[in-house]
Amino acid sequence: MTQKRIFSGIQSTGIPTLGSFLGAISNWEKLSAEYDCLFCVVDLHAITVRQNPETLRKYGREMLAWLIALGLNPEKNILYYQSHVPAHAELSWLLNCFAYMGELNRMTQFKVKSAKNEENINVGLYSYPVLQAADILLYRADLVPVGEDQRQHIELCRDIAGRFNKIYGDIFTIPEAYIPPVGAKIMSLQNPTEKMSKSDENVNSCVYLSDSPDAIIKKFKRAVTDSDNTVKFSQEKPGISNLLTIYACMTGKKIADCEAEFADAGYGAFKQAVGEAVAQNLAPYRDEHARIMSDIGELDAIAAKGAKKAAESAAETLAKVKKAIGFVV
Ligand code: TRP
Numbered sequence: 001m002t003q004k005r006i007f008s009g010i011q012s013t014g015i016p017t018l019g020s021f022l023g024a025i026s027n028w029e030k031l032s033a034e035y036d037c038l039f040c041v042v043d044l045h046a047i048t049v050r051q052n053p054e055t056l057r058k059y060g061r062e063m064l065a066w067l068i069a070l071g072l073n074p075e076k077n078i079l080y081y082q083s084h085v086p087a088h089a090e091l092s093w094l095l096n097c098f099a100y101m102g103e104l105n106r107m108t109q110f111k112v113k114s115a116k117n118e119e120n121i122n123v124g125l126y127s128y129p130v131l132q133a134a135d136i137l138l139y140r141a142d143l144v145p146v147g148e149d150q151r152q153h154i155e156l157c158r159d160i161a162g163r164f165n166k167i168y169g170d171i172f173t174i175p176e177a178y179i180p181p182v183g184a185k186i187m188s189l190q191n192p193t194e195k196m197s198k199s200d201e202n203v204n205s206c207v208y209l210s211d212s213p214d215a216i217i218k219k220f221k222r223a224v225t226d227s228d229n230t231v232k233f234s235q236e237k238p239g240i241s242n243l244l245t246i247y248a249c250m251t252g253k254k255i256a257d258c259e260a261e262f263a264d265a266g267y268g269a270f271k272q273a274v275g276e277a278v279a280q281n282l283a284p285y286r287d288e289h290a291r292i293m294s295d296i297g298e299l300d301a302i303a304a305k306g307a308k309k310a311a312e313s314a315a316e317t318l319a320k321v322k323k324a325i326g327f328v329v
Pocket of ligand 1: 011042146
């Protein structure tokens with residue numbers, strides 16, 4: 001039996017956080033055992049907002065190294081940069097001619113991003129979802145693991161693919177959004193009613209996978225809690241509840257057992273323990289990431305191999321599409 005195929009596009013505009021690690025990334029290794037997976041660092045999407053060339057290059061490599069460090073084996077999975085496979089841009093153009101402005105006008109992410117970026121509402125930002133559709137359709141992906149915020153883009157991809165197939169026959173596989181079993185939702189350490197986010201201005205609100213053990217422990221010591229000094233999970237105690245969630249994830253224990261463990265401890269000791277658990281858990285990934293980044297030649301060779309495999313698979317779809325449209329072949 002052939003395995004179902006998964007395509008996942010990963011933004012490279014920053015270092016993964018503890019929030020994205022526990023919320024999504026920790027599922028990837030499991031996915032890669034069950035499915036035939038492509039993980040693509042979507043650098044073409046990144047330039048829909050202005051990027052500094054050095055930073056773009058650095059973060060692209062950093063993200064690829066994180067994917068590997070977090071357990072995605074490049075022998076088993078196809079790992080690559082979007083900009084290394086020209087078929088993405090090519091299919092994107094073709095699909096532009098099958099996507100309606102009315103549809104793109106409705107995209108929530110476009111509305112949000114253009115409100116934030118009034119001085120640079122470029123055409124790429126507008127057709128971003130069409131490039132995303134091309135990413136997915138090129139590889140005949142069955143499933144696309146995404147967060148809730150991307151569901152609309154997947155729906156659009158399905159609509160475009162269906163429209164194309166209706167005209168030209170059965171060319172594209174219609175993909176489905178795959179919302180993996182919910183990982184934990186991790187909140188900001190400084191403002192625990194908001195999601196932990198790498199765009200938060202307060203560096204203490206967010207733990208990066210690249211943070212040193214010392215830095216991690218310090219951030220947890222400074223975590224905002226409340227004045228009641230009992231370690232209990234409850235809606236009225238968002239800070240403590242968040243720390244309990246993190247501790248439970250890190251230790252594999254149940255929340256109730258974590259509460260019991262710290263029943264007689266003050267917040268100081270509890271925060272220290274959470275910080276240490278996180279630091280200890282993340283250390284091997286951080287070390288592995290550093291090891292991978294110490295040999296850029298090898299990392300680039302992995303990316304080149306990935307791009308070659310991706311390009312071969314993409315070429316099959318693209319050839320079918322071009323023939324169907326009526327280009328001279
Ligand atoms: N738009 C996605 C995000 O913001 C990233 C992405 C680009 C993507 N292409 C994709 C995700 C294809 C899934 C499939 O997270």
